[in-house]
Amino acid sequence: MLTAIxxxxxxxxxxxxxVDLLSEDYDIVVRYQGGNNAGHTVVNPKGKFILNLLPSGILRDDVVNVMGNGMVIDLEHLAGEIGRLRKAGVEVTPEHLKISDRAVICMPYHVMLDCLEEERLGDAKFGSTRRGIAPVYGDKYMKKALRMGELLHPERMAQRLKGILEWKNLTIEKVYGGQAAALQKMLDWxxxxxxxxxxxxxxxxxxxxEAAKAGKNIMFEAQLGALRDIDFGIYPYTSSSSTIAAYAPVGAGIPNRKLDKTIGIMKAYSTCVGEGxxxxxxxxxEAEALRKxxxxxxxxxxRPRRVGGFDVVASRYGVRMQGADELALTKMDVxxxxxxxxxCTAYRVDGELTQAFxxxxxxxxxxxxxEYLEGWGCDISGCRSKEELPAQALAYIAYIEAAVGCKVRYVSVGPAREQYVVL
Structure with missing residues (x-):
């Protein structure tokens, strides 16, 4: 079974x-795009963890985790993340974690360029996380990036980096007036x-x-959402990678394989970090109450997230872009x-109503x-079955299913691993 989340x-x-919840039924969890520009928060018996680069399956001892070729990896950040997990008693070994030799390295000068450009843009900024993601993906497609496999060939890597820095420092110094990245300092890093x-x-x-041939269950973990996809999102206020399920086999390194299932995740209301x-x-x-x-x-x-009511128009579009077979509705308890x-049932654009994104x-x-739906006005965090959910909560779920055209299978009623209902 090959499943994208x-x-x-x-x-x-x-x-x-x-992912932390469902990975119980999977042998392997793969991150297939993005870098440390988003965080996945997981609460389970081991504690509370915020993961930026590592797949969320890393918190299960019997799951192999893979960082795919579609990712961009800040080595320093990854080292810190692994160190924090080990300090919390989580085992991270080469048997437990595998990193693609084709994944791209996010260098310190990418972070520098990200910050310089956001500062140059001023009020017109994109809302970047300033972690180098756009610059490093740009370099990937310019064929001027280093890949993880080059760490295994340090002499050749040093020669490539020398040429890259001659080119990169032209931008840092001549365009932004910044301080050039020194070759030896980058090699030491x-x-x-x-x-x-x-x-x-x-x-x-x-x-x-080989794992797929052997019948292993593989889960593909996405970062961000459909509306941040570089092609189909709210461009240019997007990430710099493809966040959609169709890219999962490509970003994982097995473009010859097809997904068996896509599970779309969405909140029971809307949130947005960044510009756009x-x-x-x-x-x-009203917003502050929901945010709190x-x-x-x-x-x-x-950063405080922007918040709003459930957006039918955006969610229906996201379901279509992701090809979702079923949905998980999170934070219902909130x-x-x-x-x-x-x-939000529709948009008014140029005086006309539309339900198309x-x-x-x-x-x-x-x-x-x-429009407004009736609330249930009671704590549902202890519910563990459909029968325990209030009628108004079930009506809310049914409304969402009909509105976006996809069935809700999982309902999260709290942050802990066991706080969910299967419909």
Missing amino acids: TGINWGDEGKGRM LKKYGEPLKSYICDTGLYLD PFTAEMFGA AGGEYGAATG LSYLERIPV PFTDALDEAQPVI
């Missing part, structure tokens, strides 16, 4: 929590943080293909304080059409 909306839907990772680096595509159009956004006291109830602050950045639950430029002028 993907975000339906703007990211931060609770994918890490669902690569040695310090790359040397301990050498035993983890391998041909993960071959490993995954967010039609269903709430403001003022849901603890809506970015796992990677700590809405328990509301007597009436706001839902528009091009980004049209989104800038879109106005939400809000």
